[in-house]
Amino acid sequence: MSNPSYQFAQVSGPSIDWRLRRNCSVTPSQLGWFYGSLCALSLGIGLFFWFQGATLVLTFAGLELALVGVAFLAYARHATDGEWISLQGPHLVVELETAGRRERAEFARQWVRVEPKSGDHSLIELSGQGRSVEVGRFVRPELRQALAREIRRALRSA
Structure with missing residues (x-):
């Protein structure tokens, strides 16, 4: 199977990583x-x-x-806030950092649902196994649907 190209993700070996960060001009x-x-x-x-x-x-x-x-x-x-989404084999790992506080959620790949929270330009809700996480804060609202499609495609690929 050919390696699909991604707009937001980076593929390194068997893992696919999305690094979504705030656009800060000054560290x-x-x-x-x-x-x-x-x-x-x-x-x-x-x-x-x-x-x-x-x-x-x-x-x-x-x-x-x-x-x-x-x-x-x-x-x-x-300034260092961000969202890290990583598809590593059978697991989807999501880490959110806000004001130095980091949250981590891990989902079984086959049970993850990817949906907009309320509308087309809303945050993306990743849910499964009784947990849910909202991602996409650092992506322009009009590009969130493309990010959701990309995550869905990566979850379906073998």
Whole structure:
């Protein structure tokens, strides 16, 4: 049987893997370096005005940096979120990572159902043996049906 091509998956030997990740242009370490340079610049300007007699500038610069730091922290917590779906022989393994917390579900290949959660552009529900997992958060809604078809095709292939 020929090896089918996949749009979202990578085939390596007998296993088929889908790595669905958030599209982040900045890594958490790059964001940390940027925030550090922003702090240095903003505090430098605040100290300059402090010595000129405008004492409130440093207070507002600190408040601004604290708020920007909270926003950057929220971004960095979710920058590595992702979904990993792996078809390994008789098992379909799904791992979800959200804000550093990882969940894992394993299904017997022959019992897995692949369905949209509610409509054509909704998340994809993988279910079987009394468990269900929603995937497709990191795929554009109009491409989720293609991902579901691809997973179904891989489950049916020998």
